[in-house]
Amino acid sequence: xxxxxxxxxxxxxxxxxxxxxxxxxxxxxxxxxxxxxxxxxxxxxxxxxxxxxxxxxxxxxxxxxxxxxxxxxxxxxxxxxxxxxxxxxxxxxxxxxxxxxxxxxxxxxxxxxxxxxxxxxxxxxxxxxxxxxxxxxxxxxxxxxxxxxxxxxxxxxxxxxxxxxxxxxxxxxxxxxxxxxxxxxxxxxxxxxxxxxxxxxxxxxxxxxxxxxxxxxxxxxxxxxxxxxxxxxxxxxxxxxxxxxxxxxxxxxxxxxxxxxxxxxxxxxxxxxxxxxxxxxxxxxxxxxxxxxxxxxxxxxxxxxxxxxxxxxxxxxxxxxxxxxxxxxxxxxxxxxxxxxxxxxxxxxxxxxxxxxxxxxxxxxxxxxxxxxxxxxxxxxxxxxxxxxxxxxxxxxxxxxxxxxxxxxxxxxxxxxxxxxxxxxxxxxxxxxxxxxxxxxxxxxxxxxxxxxxxxxxxxxxxxxxxxxxxxxxxxxxxxxxxxxxxxxxxxxxxxxxxxxxxxxxxxxxxxxxxxxxxxxxxxxxxxxxxxxxxxxxxxxxxxxxxxxxxxxxxxxxxxxxxxxxxxxxxxxxxxxxxxxxxxxxxxxxxxxxxxxxxxxxxxxxxxxxxxxxxxxxxxxxxxxxxxxxxxxxxxxxxxxxxxxxxxxxxxxxxxxxxxxxxxxxxxxxxxxxxxxxxxxxxxxxxxxxxxxxxxxxxxxxxxxxxxxxxxxxxxxxxxxxxxxxxxxxxxxxxxxxxxxxxxxxxxxxxxxxxxxxxxxxxxxxxxxxxxxxxxxxxxxxxxxxxxxxxxxxxxxxxxxxxxxxxxxxxxxxxxxxxxxxxxxxxxxxxxxxxxxxxxxxxxxxxxxxxxxxxxxxxxxxxx
Numbered sequence: 001x002x003x004x005x006x007x008x009x010x011x012x013x014x015x016x017x018x019x020x021x022x023x024x025x026x027x028x029x030x031x032x033x034x035x036x037x038x039x040x041x042x043x044x045x046x047x048x049x050x051x052x053x054x055x056x057x058x059x060x061x062x063x064x065x066x067x068x069x070x071x072x073x074x075x076x077x078x079x080x081x082x083x084x085x086x087x088x089x090x091x092x093x094x095x096x097x098x099x100x101x102x103x104x105x106x107x108x109x110x111x112x113x114x115x116x117x118x119x120x121x122x123x124x125x126x127x128x129x130x131x132x133x134x135x136x137x138x139x140x141x142x143x144x145x146x147x148x149x150x151x152x153x154x155x156x157x158x159x160x161x162x163x164x165x166x167x168x169x170x171x172x173x174x175x176x177x178x179x180x181x182x183x184x185x186x187x188x189x190x191x192x193x194x195x196x197x198x199x200x201x202x203x204x205x206x207x208x209x210x211x212x213x214x215x216x217x218x219x220x221x222x223x224x225x226x227x228x229x230x231x232x233x234x235x236x237x238x239x240x241x242x243x244x245x246x247x248x249x250x251x252x253x254x255x256x257x258x259x260x261x262x263x264x265x266x267x268x269x270x271x272x273x274x275x276x277x278x279x280x281x282x283x284x285x286x287x288x289x290x291x292x293x294x295x296x297x298x299x300x301x302x303x304x305x306x307x308x309x310x311x312x313x314x315x316x317x318x319x320x321x322x323x324x325x326x327x328x329x330x331x332x333x334x335x336x337x338x339x340x341x342x343x344x345x346x347x348x349x350x351x352x353x354x355x356x357x358x359x360x361x362x363x364x365x366x367x368x369x370x371x372x373x374x375x376x377x378x379x380x381x382x383x384x385x386x387x388x389x390x391x392x393x394x395x396x397x398x399x400x401x402x403x404x405x406x407x408x409x410x411x412x413x414x415x416x417x418x419x420x421x422x423x424x425x426x427x428x429x430x431x432x433x434x435x436x437x438x439x440x441x442x443x444x445x446x447x448x449x450x451x452x453x454x455x456x457x458x459x460x461x462x463x464x465x466x467x468x469x470x471x472x473x474x475x476x477x478x479x480x481x482x483x484x485x486x487x488x489x490x491x492x493x494x495x496x497x498x499x500x501x502x503x504x505x506x507x508x509x510x511x512x513x514x515x516x517x518x519x520x521x522x523x524x525x526x527x528x529x530x531x532x533x534x535x536x537x538x539x540x541x542x543x544x545x546x547x548x549x550x551x552x553x554x555x556x557x558x559x560x561x562x563x564x565x566x567x568x569x570x571x572x573x574x575x576x577x578x579x580x581x582x583x584x585x586x587x588x589x590x591x592x593x594x595x596x597x598x599x600x601x602x603x604x605x606x607x608x609x610x611x612x613x614x615x616x617x618x619x620x621x622x623x624x625x626x627x628x629x630x631x632x633x634x635x636x637x638x639x640x641x642x643x644x645x646x647x648x649x650x651x652x653x654x655x656x657x658x659x660x661x662x663x664x665x666x667x668x669x670x671x672x673x674x675x676x677x678x679x680x681x682x683x684x685x686x687x688x689x690x691x692x693x694x695x696x697x698x699x700x701x702x703x704x705x706x707x708x709x710x711x712x713x714x715x716x717x718x719x720x721x722x723x724x725x726x727x728x729x730x731x732x733x734x735x736x737x738x739x740x741x742x743x744x745x746x747x748x749x750x751x752x753x754x755x756x757x758x759x760x761x762x763x764x765x766x767x768x769x770x771x772x773x774x775x776x777x778x779x780x781x782x783x784x785x786x787x788x789x790x791x792x793x794x795x796x797x798x799x800x801x802x803x804x805x806x807x808x809x810x811x812x813x814x815x816x817x818x819x820x821x822x823x824x825x826x827x828x829x830x831x832x833x834x835x836x837x838x839x840x841x842x843x844x845x846x847x848x849x850x851x852x853x854x855x856x857x858x859x860x861x862x863x864x
Contacts, residue, residue, distance in 0.1 A: 142172050142241065143580060143596050144708055146621055149612040150576055150602045154567040161649035165564040165621045167708045170514055170582040170594070171555040178594065179235030179242045185593060186222070190215035192542035193517050193579055196597035197237050203227070211577040212517050213544065244593040265346055266504050267300035267386040269413040273375040276365040278416055278466055278492055285497035286360045292501050295350035300389055301359050304382035306421060310338065310389065311359045313347035319362035324385060326378025326422045335388045345389040372417055372468035373428060379415060380424030383449060383460060383478070386411045390458055408483070408510050408554055409458040412503055418471040424449065426474060443477055450481025457510055458482065459554055461503045465489040465496050472694040476701065483530065483553030487787045488698050498788040506786055512552030512584035516563060519576040523568050524548045528624045529561030530705045555584040558707035558786060562624040571602045610654060615672035620711045622646065623680050627700050633693055636686045643681050644856055647674055651858040664858050671861040678809065678849050679716040679733070689806050699750060702787065710785065714749035717807050726773045729825070735808040736823045739837055740796060743770040745777055746804055752778045753804040754793035761795045811848045812841040818850055822863050
């Protein structure tokens with residue numbers, strides 16, 4: 001029986017490489033002849049409403065708070081941002097829409113080969129792709145290809161240094177929304193593909209020909225029509241993106257629920273081994289978090305140290321908890337006594353808000369004189385108890401009515417140190433003689449716990465903070481296997497509080513399945529993202545279904561999958577087809593089947609293919625394939641050399657040799673790609689910017705799962721300079737932006753830096769207005785981003801400015817003509833200003849982009 005304690009109330013990708021069994025696995029992995037990496041799984045992420053942070057510097061950012069009679073107004077943004085020099089676009093970083101969506105599509109309008117029938121009968125055939133145009137979904141794409149054309153020649157198309165593929169965002173909500181169909185889809189009885197706008201249709205009989213396997217299928221008379229214009233009224237035959245929706249009312253045995261979104265339970269699992277300063281910050285973040293929850297949300301609170309304390313919401317006058325031992329997993333009898341007792345461990349916010357605040361106010365600092373790293377923390381046992389109270393009494397599953405919560409339940413662990421006590425723990429000291437064996441056992445235990453959480457539709461997120469190493473490799477299996485995310489923070493303050501709210505409110509679909517089908521001449525060689533290869537019995541199978549099927553651990557808006565593809569042979573046809581089908585259940589208890597069908601033209605011309613390449617998408621695909629293999633610091637060093645080889649290989653195979661020289665010209669069509677890869681090479685993902693390997697491990701895991709937009713920002717930062725009147729000009733992320741009279745915002749995905757030049761910082765009123773404008777811009781750029789980045793502000797010459805400088809390309813050593821070509825804003829400076837800027841740089845050995853390219857015997861592409 002659980003013990004009872006009372007306290008007086010007073011004022012914390014796993015990417016999966018999916019290799020279908022029928023594919024040539026010797027080619028998987030994206031490297032140069034390297035074997036495919038072993039399967040991994042990676043945390044997930046999604047945007048949600050943000051906490052608006054104040055537009056003033058925080059006490060620890062190194063800038064004194066200016067004293068003004070009135071606060072500075074918000075910035076006035078130029079519309080659009082003033083043009084930037086290549087390689088960065090002035091609009092949000094979103095590639096052009098793929099060819100089928102374009103109103104100026106150059107796709108061939110000829111029909112596929114005619115249908116053949118054994119009975120000799122004649123039918124009128126309709127190809128619906130003629131004369132059709134589509135509005136692009138450029139602002140919120142579900143699908144981005146690395147090129148809008150496909151090379152016919154297998155040898156060139158499969159050059160691994162460049163590659164071909166797509167970024168798929170299954171949960172991204174497009175605007176305007178997709179065409180909605182409230183009926184079962186028509187699917188090919190041979191391969192399982194869905195009917196779509198590129199199908200040939202026999203108008204007289206309503207039969208349709210599959211674009212993937214060319215099989216002829218019936219439509220139960222639905223596609224019988226006098227003309228193809230009539231068929232265009234059907235969404236699946238007129239739009240490349242459709243959602244088939246089965247609402248709960250159509251499901252047998254459905255029990256009606258409210259129309260509003262169904263709130264799944266949230267259990268906070270809180271580390272109670274924190275020092276006083278951390279406890280104060282954590283309490284502030286937790287109080288704000290509880291206030292932000294919807295009134296109908298069920299909340300539970302669990303604390304852990306050497307014991308597990310489960311708080312009882314039925315006690316209103318005091319913070320009361322049932323206490324369980326943390327040295328072992330709770331027995332079934334212990335959990336039964338807890339759950340069937342008189343305590344209320346999950347309660348709606350509207351009924352128990354004051355009790356929740358009283359519980360959080362009762363948190364106290366760690367009292368014993370023991371170093372942080374040596375304190376006993378039974379994190380594993382605490383998560384087991386949290387899972388039990390979410391599941392509740394098994395009697396609720398009786399009488400044939402199965403509870404189906406909307407989306408996933410969520411456990412959020414607030415951790416300040418490693419799990420060093422009870423199940424899933426490791427010794428306090430890394431020098432323990434049996435540490436490696438105990439760590440191996442703990443990793444397996446944590447992975448099993450994560451799998452059990454996923455089986456129960458519960459996501460485990462771990463939000464860590466403080467200076468004590470949490471031993472990331474031990475905690476990652478728990479988050480990855482449950483579909484959650486692990487995030488590191490400097491402290492339990494502002495950024496931690498924002499992520500706490502965004503973690504809980506991000507919409508998560510469940511029971512997700514992604515199916516990818518391609519024309520016979522194309523096959524999927526690798527998939528990187530938050531999922532694992534689906535079991536055969538987990539989805540509907542067809543006679544000759546060659547689809548790549550991926551089980552998604554959760555379905556969230558800012559996740560994505562990087563899909564690499566190759567030519568199976570030389571392509572004979574004028575176009576190839578791709579179909580992506582995403583099936584999942586929403587938080588409204590509706591079953592969605594989202595189908596995206598794309599047709600891309602094929603070309604013989606290498607130049608035409610290169611011109612169709614989307615540099616940013618190609619860079620993200622290369623980045624994810626590269627980071628998948630960078631599991632340690634030594635691996636990261638190897639991957640930097642691999643990027644060098646990629647640059648040389650692309651120049652040799654697709655560029656041209658300079659006459660009478662050993663130099664090669666990089667293809668002019670790929671002007672942005674090498675610079676983005678240079679940022680990757682020297683940035684935090686592969687470089688040595690970060691101080692601890694745990695930080696790089698977490699960053700790598702986030703990147704492998706991240707959406708296209710966040711992935712691109714993590715690869716290459718976006719640089720915006722503050723201008724008079726509150727406008728911002730976008731510039732290349734070069735150190736030439738560090739002009740002493742300016743303020744600069746650098747968005748690097750998980751970090752946003754605000755740099756104030758010394759001259760500007762010396763002018764109190766002007767610097768205050770610039771700083772406020774920069775903070776407002778930083779908040780707007782990251783308002784829906786998850787994880788929420790930390791926003792740091794500092795002055796030129798301060799110790800913290802090194803974070804900013806290290807992420808900029810060092811171009812100050814380049815000749816003036818190259819500087820102006822790649823950073824045209826320099827032309828607006830006077831001779832004196834140019835001299836002052838040049839003299840402000842300290843000498844160090846890092847090569848510039850141009851120096852790096854030339855060291856590889858490659859001439860950098862001219863900026864366009």
